[in-house]
Amino acid sequence: MFNRLSEKLGDIAHKLRGAARVSEADLDATLREMRMALLEADVALPVTRHLMNEVRERALGAEVAKSLQPGQVIIKILNDALADLLGGQRRDLDLSKIPSVILLCGLQGAGKTTTAGKLARLLVSQGKKVALTSVDATRPAAREQLQVLAGQVDVPYIAGEGGSAAAMARSAVKQAGRDGHHVLILDTAGRQVVDDELMNEIRDVATAVGATERLLVLDAMTGQTALQIAEQFHSAVNMSGCILTKTDADVRGGAALSVAHSTGVPIRYVGTGEKVDAFELFDPQRMAGRILGQ
Amino acid sequence: MVPGGSVDALSEEEWIDIEDGLIMADCGAELSGALVHKARKRRGGSIAALKESMISMLPEVAPVNEPAGGPFVLLVVGVNGTGKTTTIGKIATMFRQQGKSVLVGAADTFRAAAVEQLAVWVERAGADMVRQHEGADPAAVAFDTIKRGVARNYDVVIVDTAGRVQTDRGLMDELAKVRRVITKAYPEAPHEVWQVVDGGTGQNAVMQVEKFREVAGTSGLIVTKLDGSGKGGIVLQLSHKFGLPVRYVGVGETLEDLMEFNAEEFISSLLPDQSAD
Ligand SMILES: Nc1nc2c(ncn2[C@@H]2O[C@H](COP(=O)(O)OP(=O)(O)OP(=O)(O)O)[C@@H](O)[C@H]2O)c(=O)[nH]1
Ligand SMILES: Nc1nc2c(ncn2[C@@H]2O[C@H](COP(=O)(O)OP(=O)(O)OP(=O)(O)O)[C@@H](O)[C@H]2O)c(=O)[nH]1
Numbered sequence: 357m358f359n360r361l362s363e364k365l366g367d368i369a370h371k372l373r374g375a376a377r378v379s380e381a382d383l384d385a386t387l388r389e390m391r392m393a394l395l396e397a398d399v400a401l402p403v404t405r406h407l408m409n410e411v412r413e414r415a416l417g418a419e420v421a422k423s424l425q426p427g428q429v430i431i432k433i434l435n436d437a438l439a440d441l442l443g444g445q446r447r448d449l450d451l452s453k454i455p456s457v458i459l460l461c462g463l464q465g466a467g468k469t470t471t472a473g474k475l476a477r478l479l480v481s482q483g484k485k486v487a488l489t490s491v492d493a494t495r496p497a498a499r500e501q502l503q504v505l506a507g508q509v510d511v512p513y514i515a516g517e518g519g520s521a522a523a524m525a526r527s528a529v530k531q532a533g534r535d536g537h538h539v540l541i542l543d544t545a546g547r548q549v550v551d552d553e554l555m556n557e558i559r560d561v562a563t564a565v566g567a568t569e570r571l572l573v574l575d576a577m578t579g580q581t582a583l584q585i586a587e588q589f590h591s592a593v594n595m596s597g598c599i600l601t602k603t604d605a606d607v608r609g610g611a612a613l614s615v616a617h618s619t620g621v622p623i624r625y626v627g628t629g630e631k632v633d634a635f636e637l638f639d640p641q642r643m644a645g646r647i648l649g650q
Numbered sequence: 651m652v653p654g655g656s657v658d659a660l661s662e663e664e665w666i667d668i669e670d671g672l673i674m675a676d677c678g679a680e681l682s683g684a685l686v687h688k689a690r691k692r693r694g695g696s697i698a699a700l701k702e703s704m705i706s707m708l709p710e711v712a713p714v715n716e717p718a719g720g721p722f723v724l725l726v727v728g729v730n731g732t733g734k735t736t737t738i739g740k741i742a743t744m745f746r747q748q749g750k751s752v753l754v755g756a757a758d759t760f761r762a763a764a765v766e767q768l769a770v771w772v773e774r775a776g777a778d779m780v781r782q783h784e785g786a787d788p789a790a791v792a793f794d795t796i797k798r799g800v801a802r803n804y805d806v807v808i809v810d811t812a813g814r815v816q817t818d819r820g821l822m823d824e825l826a827k828v829r830r831v832i833t834k835a836y837p838e839a840p841h842e843v844w845q846v847v848d849g850g851t852g853q854n855a856v857m858q859v860e861k862f863r864e865v866a867g868t869s870g871l872i873v874t875k876l877d878g879s880g881k882g883g884i885v886l887q888l889s890h891k892f893g894l895p896v897r898y899v900g901v902g903e904t905l906e907d908l909m910e911f912n913a914e915e916f917i918s919s920l921l922p923d924q925s926a927d
């Protein structure tokens with residue numbers, strides 16, 4: 357992940373390493389290169405701007421010019437800015453309520469249904485009693501897909517009933533309660549953020565079941581529009597976190613920064629493959645380090 | 651607005667806004683900067699000049715490679731979740747509406763309920779389908795499909811494949827095998843290999859197309875989800891760098907949501923509104 361960005365920043369460090377002193381002009385040139393590198397990594401433009409301001413301020417404060425290894429100092433500053441943005445401390449999912457409902461939402465094809473299976477498997481391994489349900493009435497065979505995954509990770513699939521997604525979700529939650537499940541993972545249909553009708557629907561679903569966790573599932577290959585996507589889902593369901601999928605595609609993954617910047621919610625997990633065990637905890641420190649190839 | 655449609659002499663700020671717009675449409679920072687720089691130097695700098703140079707980046711669109719006789723064989727590839735299966739449903743419908751017979755091969759034997767999903771689309775389109783059991787060898791399904799398509803003289807044969815990330819060596823090898831086997835079953839096939847790219851994808855799409863082209867011989871692109879917030883600006887780089895035409899765009903989840911690619915409209919969508927045009 358983030359390989360290209362590391363390379364570019366490596367070049368920057370290399371260029372500045374030998375410099376006896378760094379002038380304001382050198383700093384500007386470095387920031388311009390960083391800006392290009394971040395944009396190439398699909399960090400949204402407003403987020404890139406924010407980061408560049410941050411780095412400039414911190415760099416001036418740290419008197420980079422007088423340091424022995426100005427390149428390293430600037431990169432350390434960017435590293436810290438990234439780590440700060442990516443969320444600092446990790447927080448566990450709040451599963452105190454019984455049953456707790458975890459709502460998964462996102463764009464079409466982002467990986468919600470697959471992630472539902474992965475998350476179920478993970479929570480089962482932590483001793484939870486988990487069930488899966490889908491309120492996706494749009495995509496052909498969406499529910500069959502989740503049923504197959506439920507079978508693979510050996511948890512029950514609950515079929516909700518009702519005329520709307522919110523009604524189906526409510527009925528599934530009731531059933532989960534009756535069956536004594538700790539957690540119900542609620543998979544939803546994919547939607548575009550410019551589709552008002554479907555954005556209202558997801559808002560309704562989230563409120564109808566009082567979902568304790570509302571997670572945006574986002575394709576790590578998403579470009580600049582990740583910013584708008586995160587903002588819109590946040591305003592619809594008040595997101596409590598994000599899961600980044602398909603990070604195995606050698607993504608530069610600036611989308612992660614866009615989500616963090618625009619919503620402030622933690623990225624909790626990353627998908628690293630198609631199989632149900634290809635799922636890892638997100639680690640902001642490690643991720644920031646990875647961006648910089650450290 | 652200036653009569654005659656050219657909007658010249660934009661201010662520095664306006665140019666910056668245009669460049670920002672291109673970047674945020676996923677055209678890429680380097681390319682966006684270069685395009686604006688070039689346009690500003692030409693003819694006093696106008697959006698028209700910019701638009702022209704953007705359109706000229708797109709390759710001349712040659713007609714689809716259709717066979718003189720026998721079925722037209724289309725292989726559909728791409729990374730996970732881009733919209734391959736849905737697009738096949740739409741394309742099959744289009745061919746059916748032209749009165750052609752269509753056979754679809756379900757060579758995604760891996761993903762949960764992938765075959766069931768395709769079956770729904772095939773039925774909606776009024777096409778026929780070749781399927782095997784879950785976990786079957788995708789190459790075997792492709793082979794069967796082509797053999798049957800030729801034997802029964804279908805007009806169009808389409809092979810759906812599983813999504814795969816371009817970094818997965820094993821799965822990319824599998825795709826290469828699918829392609830080889832298609833040619834083995836019918837030497838002039840596949841006539842076209844279309845890679846489906848999600849219109850919301852960022853710069854990663856360049857690596858995707860590079861790899862898929864190498865492995866599967868991509869001959870055209872389909873850009874999906876342009877009904878969403880993604881503008882698909884990455885297509886500019888893809889088309890230019892690899893000389894690949896965009897054959898169709900996806901604009902929704904129903905059978906009708908497939909459109910022919912219109913270069914002029916596409917480029918305009920990446921630029922600020924120009925009421926003078
Ligand atoms: N390589 C890889 N593929 C993934 C990952 N997560 C999901 N996928 C694949 O992405 C594709 C789409 O996944 P789905 O789970 O169907 O996506 P979805 O968001 O439920 O899609 P819709 O319900 O249609 O909106 C499938 O091919 C999955 O196997 C991941 O982390 N890595
Ligand atoms: N809004 C919108 N959604 C689309 C479009 N094309 C496909 N989709 C949706 O995207 C999701 C994924 O589509 P699929 O056809 O399953 O994608 P795929 O490439 O076959 O996925 P895998 O086989 O899992 O790799 C589905 O929810 C589709 O309805 C489009 O043009 N616009």
Ligand SMILES: [K+]
Nearest residue numbers: 465575731848
């Ligand atoms: K996607």
Ligand SMILES: [Mg+2]
Nearest residue numbers: 468469492498
């Ligand atoms: Mg789904």
Ligand SMILES: [Mg+2]
Nearest residue numbers: 734735758764
């Ligand atoms: Mg598919």
